[in-house]
Amino acid sequence: MSEKHPILKDKCDPESRQRLLALNNSKLHDFVAHYADLCRPDSVYVCDDSPGSVAYIRDQALKLKEEQALALPGHTVHFDGYFDQGRDKEVTKYLLPPDIQLGPRINSIDEEKGFKEIEGLLAGIMAGKQMYVLFFCLGPTFSEFSAPCVQITDSAYVAHSEYILYRPGYEYFKSIGDSRDFFRYVHSAGELKDNVSVNVDQKRIYIDLKENIVFSTNTQYAGNTVGLKKLSLRLAIRKASREAWLAEHMLLMGVKGPGGRVTYVSGAFPSACGKTSTAMCAGESIIGDDIAYLREKDGSCRAANVEAGIFGIIQDVNPKDDPVIWNTLITPGEVIFSNVLTVKGTPYWLGDGRQVPEEGVNFSGKWYRGKKDKNGNPIPHSHKNARYTISLSRLGNLDSRADDPEGVPLSGILFGGRDSDTWVPVQQAFDWEHGVLTMGSSLESETTAATIGQEGVRNFNIMSNLDFLSIPIAQYIRNYLAFGRCLRTPPAIFGVNYFLRNRDGKFLNGMEDKRVWLKWIELAIHGEVKTLSAPTGLLPRHGDLQRLFQDVLNKDYTRDDYVSQFTIRVPENLAKLERISHIYYAQVPNSPQRLFDVFEEQKARLQALRRQHGDYVSPLLLA
Numbered sequence: 111m112s113e114k115h116p117i118l119k120d121k122c123d124p125e126s127r128q129r130l131l132a133l134n135n136s137k138l139h140d141f142v143a144h145y146a147d148l149c150r151p152d153s154v155y156v157c158d159d160s161p162g163s164v165a166y167i168r169d170q171a172l173k174l175k176e177e178q179a180l181a182l183p184g185h186t187v188h189f190d191g192y193f194d195q196g197r198d199k200e201v202t203k204y205l206l207p208p209d210i211q212l213g214p215r216i217n218s219i220d221e222e223k224g225f226k227e228i229e230g231l232l233a234g235i236m237a238g239k240q241m242y243v244l245f246f247c248l249g250p251t252f253s254e255f256s257a258p259c260v261q262i263t264d265s266a267y268v269a270h271s272e273y274i275l276y277r278p279g280y281e282y283f284k285s286i287g288d289s290r291d292f293f294r295y296v297h298s299a300g301e302l303k304d305n306v307s308v309n310v311d312q313k314r315i316y317i318d319l320k321e322n323i324v325f326s327t328n329t330q331y332a333g334n335t336v337g338l339k340k341l342s343l344r345l346a347i348r349k350a351s352r353e354a355w356l357a358e359h360m361l362l363m364g365v366k367g368p369g370g371r372v373t374y375v376s377g378a379f380p381s382a383c384g385k386t387s388t389a390m391c392a393g394e395s396i397i398g399d400d401i402a403y404l405r406e407k408d409g410s411c412r413a414a415n416v417e418a419g420i421f422g423i424i425q426d427v428n429p430k431d432d433p434v435i436w437n438t439l440i441t442p443g444e445v446i447f448s449n450v451l452t453v454k455g456t457p458y459w460l461g462d463g464r465q466v467p468e469e470g471v472n473f474s475g476k477w478y479r480g481k482k483d484k485n486g487n488p489i490p491h492s493h494k495n496a497r498y499t500i501s502l503s504r505l506g507n508l509d510s511r512a513d514d515p516e517g518v519p520l521s522g523i524l525f526g527g528r529d530s531d532t533w534v535p536v537q538q539a540f541d542w543e544h545g546v547l548t549m550g551s552s553l554e555s556e557t558t559a560a561t562i563g564q565e566g567v568r569n570f571n572i573m574s575n576l577d578f579l580s581i582p583i584a585q586y587i588r589n590y591l592a593f594g595r596c597l598r599t600p601p602a603i604f605g606v607n608y609f610l611r612n613r614d615g616k617f618l619n620g621m622e623d624k625r626v627w628l629k630w631i632e633l634a635i636h637g638e639v640k641t642l643s644a645p646t647g648l649l650p651r652h653g654d655l656q657r658l659f660q661d662v663l664n665k666d667y668t669r670d671d672y673v674s675q676f677t678i679r680v681p682e683n684l685a686k687l688e689r690i691s692h693i694y695y696a697q698v699p700n701s702p703q704r705l706f707d708v709f710e711e712q713k714a715r716l717q718a719l720r721r722q723h724g725d726y727v728s729p730l731l732l733a
């Protein structure tokens with residue numbers, strides 16, 4: 111290796127070189143050498159799975175001030191730049207040859223042009239810095255789900271986050287020998303000032319699907335930089351499409367049923383729509399909160415968590431709404447807080463239930479109450495998208511099968527978005543196809559006032575995976591339909607809506623109601639509740655929910671509550687079908703005809719119900 115790649119001999123200390131040599135993989139060696147040459151770091155540090163490597167990275171993050179120590183042992187804070195507080199869709203693009211098209215909803219750039227641009231940005235970008243080379247495994251190691259990955263980064267914060275969020279992969283990498291089948295990521299935070307990326311206009315996230323490489327420059331926010339998170343999801347979706355499995359933006363959890371039974375379900379929700387809080391529901395067990403792989407095995411559906419940690423939204427984590435995470439965040443142990451407010455080593459965030467401090471340090475620098483941005487808008491003390499990074503192993507509610515190399519048997523899939531006026535809180539699809547098309551492929555989510563100015567704008571977001579699709583939307587739907595056909599008993603599909611409001615704009619459900627929906631879903635999966643047939647799916651009966659509200663929340667659930675929440679809103683449901691059909695007609699080339707047929711059938715059922723009972727139909731009128 112060293113003769114072939116003198117650059118590595120020059121840049122690596124003997125231990126790092128030894129670690130690279132022990133991985134007898136020429137593609138890996140070529141990759142590291144090429145980017146060491148191009149990025150021109152002062153030195154290259156190669157990590158393995160040892161505690162020494164992790165400790166080195168943690169120390170570097172502090173030493174280089176990408177993180178600062180907080181008062182509690184193990185706690186650190188990291189700040190991303192003021193304009194680097196979330197995933198940046200505008201500058202995230204697939205590098206595509208002229209003969210490949212992903213459709214108008216998916217961002218891309220000509221391969222040659224994009225590659226030239228990104229290599230230009232990477233040239234010399236690590237001068238004065240150290241390059242870290244790290245190995246991880248997506249999914250449990252030594253299993254059918256395993257996907258080995260190598261990350262190059264000059265950010266110790268990114269590397270540190272990955273040690274918390276993913277399973278170690280150096281030893282696993284040894285086992286793949288000279289295989290060429292692994293994912294690669296090249297990241298540089300670029301030039302830093304006050305520890306944040308300054309060249310925001312040169313922020314790019316470019317994805318090379320042919321080579322399975324993602325490039326990320328001039329950004330630090332984890333969703334743009336941590337290769338194994340959303341960058342890998344894009345690569346995995348393409349790989350899954352080739353190999354007939356599914357790579358999904360889904361939580362994975364166990365729901366307890368009668369007699370100690372545990373039923374595994376996954377759930378797709380767009381960002382900030384209750385995915386983590388569902389996975390963390392009291393009394394149930396979490397496997398993962400963000401990305402799951404689904405595979406067919408002997409005719410049944412198995413699912414595994416791709417990750418080993420949580421990069422969770424911290425807003426509203428408080429002792430009442432999320433006691434388990436709250437406790438983790440106030441206990442010594444490894445936590446990276448990002449974009450919160452810190453006051454003398456104590457982190458504060460929105461909705462933490464504490465008095466907002468007068469001043470401190472946040473993503474805007476020194477913060478004081480009343481601070482405004484350039485446009486005169488108040489700067490909150492902590493960013494809405496402020497996060498915490500923890501290992502799942504910290505949680506007492508971690509499911510005992512979270513690392514099972516076989517995955518867990520998946521019996522249900524939930525689809526939910528922010529929907530003020532259309533879907534009932536919970537309903538079961540008639541079958542796989544009906545669920546995939548009218549729920550997953552029809553998923554939408556409303557923006558909140560705080561994000562894009564105008565409130566209530568619905569965004570289409572198929573399976574909550576639109577931001578990450580690396581195959582045409584129509585292909586993705588076909589893959590889903592085919593996947594279901596391979597299964598003896600496909601998972602039952604449920605549409606859920608935590609955000610339904612009444613005419614006065616008041617939410618109809620409490621945060622905890624989802625605990626009841628989960629119990630009902632568990633029973634419905636096993637055929638242990640009778641359902642009512644609505645045009646949009648199978649609805650719970652009042653009696654079952656009343657019993658479950660009593661058992662789970664010790665609450666009364668009146669007939670009035672039930673009727674207001676489960677009334678079929680015919681005009682809104684018809685309007686939704688219209689909207690979604692239009693998107694598929696106008697913006698999704700080659701949409702499957704079955705999709706339009708199933709929409710037409712649903713429309714006909716809704717119209718028939720309206721002829722019989724009017725626009726708003728009480729569930730008590732259904733059989």
Ligand code: SPV
Nearest residue numbers: 197332333339340381400
């Ligand atoms: C999401 O936004 O869906 C997240 C966080 O899970 S990010 O890493 O930004 O994707």
Ligand code: MN
Nearest residue numbers: 359381400401
């Ligand atoms: Mn996510």
